Amino acid sequence: MKKFLLFLSLISFQLGYAQSLPFDFENAATNPSFVDFDGGAVSIVANPLSAGVNTSSSVARMVRNGGAIWAGSKVVLASNLSFSVLTKITMKVYTTAPVGTVVKMKLEGAGGPSVEVDAFTSVSGTWETLEWIFAGTPNYLNEIAFMFDFGNVGNGSASSTFYFDDVAQVQGPTAPTLLSLPIDFENGFVNTDFLNFSGAITSIVANPVKTGINTSDTVAELIRYGGDIWAGSKILLNSNLDFSTMWHISMKVYTTAPVGTRVKLQLEEPTGMESLDVLTSVSGAWETLTWNFYGQPSNTFNRIAFLFDFGNVGNGTANSTFLFDDIEQFVGPAPAPPVPAAMPIDFESSVQTSDFINQFGAYTTIVPNPAPTGINTSATVAEFLKSGGQVWARSLLQLTANLDFSNLSAITMKVYTDAPVGTTLKLKVESTNSGAANEKDVVTTVSGAWATYTWDFAGDPPVYNVITFMYGYGVVGNASPTSTFYIDDILQTNANGTVGLEDLKSANQLKAFPNPAKDYFTISADAEIIQTISLYDLMGNQVLVEKPNSNTTTLNVAHLPSGLYVAVVSTPAGENRIKLLID
Template identity: 35%
Template sequence: MRIIKNLLSACCLILVMNSCVKSINDDLSFVDAASAPDKLSVMFDITQDNTGLVTITPNGEGAVLYDVYYGDATTTPVSLTAGMKTTHVYAEGLYNVKVVGHAVNGKKTELIQKLTVSFRAPENLVVTWAIDAVNNFKVNLSATALYETAFKVFWGDVPNEPGQPFLEGQNVNHVYASVGAYTLRVVAYSGGAATTTYTTTVNIVDPVLIPITFESATVNYAFTNFGGATATKIPNPQINGINTSANVGRMVKNGPEVWAGALLTVGGNIDFSANKVFRMKVFSPRVGARVLLKVENLTNGGIFFEKEVTSTVANAWEDMAFDFRNINTGNTYSKVVIICDLGTTGDGSANFTWLFDDIRLTNQMPVGFLTLPVTFDMANVNYEVTDFGGTVSVPATDPTNGANNVKMTTKTGGAQTWAGSTIGAGFTSPIAFTATRTQMSIRVYSPAAGLRVRLKVEDRTNNARSVETEAMTQAANTWETLVFDFATPSNGTASMNLAWTYDMASVFFDFGNNGTGSVFYWDDVTFLTTNVIPNYLTLPLDFQSTTYPYPFVNFGGATATVVNNPNPSGINTSTKVGRIVKGAPEVWAGSFIDLVNPINFTVLRTFKVKVHSPRVGAKLLLKVENTTNPGQFFEKEVTTTVANAWEELTFDYSTIPFGFYSRVVLIFDLGTAGDGTANFTYYFDDISLN
């Protein structure tokens, strides 16, 4: 019926065409006389993208209609009028495509044409794989290709491997069970029979890495021996003391070379970015044996760094420390070299046999107990400190005296406000503080004046028992001796308790500020057997110092300065005094000065101030405040009894509540506005606690 309809359509088309001519010819016998379609053919156009899309175009003479049978599972043909084409998606294979041509009178001719659909093999196969940065037994892989539909990877570590499928853009990984060389294959599939294969060899190794412990069963500790020495991994023959591990390294030094030793090449460059102190456990045959630890560049032996340490015990394990803090981290190093008794020819005997183990990097040299004073000058004394919070301390030479050894501490950029350094492991005996001997001193070479330096002492067995105090630098780039009085503890810290033991000290440079890379030199940490007047702002205030300023802060219209004594007579013949000129507008105009540490009111609670007043009956308000909490204060007011002469005023602070008071405030004639004249000019001196 469908064919009849199509033929009728074709006939109607012919009739319409004939109706357009002026002379109507009703004779249709020529239609019946038409012959069957002849010279049938079919053209196939197969796309080259492995989709299986085929364009089919039938041709022939005398055919007005074509039926195309695709030859696959599709049973219903598609009908095309002459000149038309059809498309169809095929799977890869061989097909018999049948074309039936129909003439206008219903006559037909058939043609069967073979169609071969084969997909092209994938092209431009790129496989990206790498050993995992964390797990040396893990391989990460991905792939790309043109004309592929899927991938499979064959890792090569099991027989009859089915392969792991994955798609482009997908990452896959595999963990090998053991070291070895494995044939890795990646197959790119086209969607048909054509494939493209990538093959490579993956070498799974367990490289030597820092720390070197000799405990891995898969690591090949392949020593390179030289000069007559032989190093090997062996079971630990001395499982005792600080080393109970199962395996160690052993070096036997023979002749002929005095530099005989061995090296290990590690997997990758040694990371010195944070840790620059090597530690190694060594079992030496004798006291005084020397162990050289050296690192070298992989390809250039001229790039190296080395340190030598002498054994202090014989036939026992000790943990040696090699200070690499001055290594040039701009270079790369991947060889670890060990030479025992450099300069001496070995004989291969027990006297030239060393055990070594646990080669590791740390950020701290070992510390030892010290005896005050700490001078950094004595040979064979371990003056190492423990840095924390972002400080870095190293031995250094006095910047003004090349013969003097000091410590140099850098408060690195971004270091914590509380960054500091603990001196050694503590002191061999407690600091001998008493009620009248409460001070220590440190010589400091500071980059700037006005920087706070805090010193903390504590019980090394109980750090809850501590006391802290501060001094302030008075000069830049010159040596000065800072005095720390623990009788005046820092704001917010515990008071000194003479019943406690203090046998450890820590120093904090530029305390309270983050690090900016400032460098401090320091020396001669000393306990003072006799208290002295500290060289920073503290009580008593006598205004005689020429090394540091008296930074008054004025308010309300008053101005305080240090001037020459206008009347050096009577009870005050000193050369320098303080002066306040009270101007307008505020009746509460005055000045204050901040001390480095809070005032110690534990025992003494009476203030005395020498005053030179312009008139009898002038009032002086003496007030103390907490610098971080001005709401915590105490004040007393006393009236002058003489004019234009020195007198000593006494202020009773016996009822002052506990607090941290380090600000001293002076207000003359509170409640009266000053005019800045001589009648409102006051002199004061020797502010002391009694």
């Protein structure tokens, strides 16, 4: 689609013969001038089937032959379209393509972002009248793009040939009323206040679940019927949103869709949009969801779009049905900025949920260990959840220092998931400075239990300061247990998964005494605050963690077996290791 938008921008100067609706293609002197793009070709021809709803002599014909899935043709109008009264465009269409073929009409112009609406053929081999509703569309658009069989590449055959005629702007649904926050749907709200798109329909209904936090009489109901993964509805506001002090927007939501369903709130204005996602935390009960738009400009956005279960296609069932109510702005805290983490990472206290950067449908949060058994009985872990979005959904965690793979060439971590054995766990290391990156895959060997996995980065340069998690790679997530991965104890090791004592360097500024010792070690760092000490045995297992926040601390090791151990000591200056021998 990006390529398509770029192409249209490149040809927008080719105005041709600018004219106004309606088009009936009967007069050669006034027929519009078409600008074809990416495999679509339009010509004016004799009507191939002068019958039914269309007995005119001349029509337009588009033949799609190769090119792109968005191939089509466009017309530039003499003036901008206004939908304040005539809110619909109709067009007669004839094709032998299958019933249900998509006919996309897209309005464009230099004044702001484009608007597109899809219609679907309901017959094959006869003329029919299709319609596109543009109620509420701003009046800065003066170009119409026709894209038949959108989503497929044409082959020049009869099924890639489309005849169309009598393109006209006509009376349609009432234009939506301009609204203002807060919105409770109790008085004066009607269905036409919503602009539905891409397979969603929103209606004002009696509250069917008057319990819990929402006992109001009336709510909005959005149902998704097929269409696109971005199906939704939007409202128009009578003034731009002011985020100078109230940058939070909250909304009550009820659905029986699974916990973790993605709800996107999208703010729009004439030249762009901003959106945020949250995930549902209950199913079958009302809850209040909150979006934090801190940092967004004030007096810019005048539309709000609601995209429930974003990333999946709806099917009209209860799981594609969403009730919502009480949309309001309120004063709340600014989001905490991500803080770089120091290796090793155990998620007990040093890493917060706000430290993760989530993209493309992934959400990582710090949660209690859901399965404190086997090799991982720690209290707290990270939960990586995929909900809709892309197959490469990911979460990024920035580090305090670059990863040095010259001695410890691998990264290991414990992972728990109910995904099937053989699920891909992709780990990517990246550099915020140079843009360099590398990624490695492993596959799960167990399901429903913790396991330790190793990614070998031997030979990579010491430039990476970001770890990117892409688990369940290659599959679009659905927020279910098979799209959920728990992570813990991220550690640099040798490729065999051990700490690699023969490669460790003791830092000059670290001292441990007595060493050897039986019960206690005192560890000190010259002029540095010791943030974390993690003790590992010869197998690379973490056996002790302390967070002294001092430049001197005492480790109680009386409960540990005799043998050689490695203390990984983290300070503001970085991470060092020292060998400890317990008698």
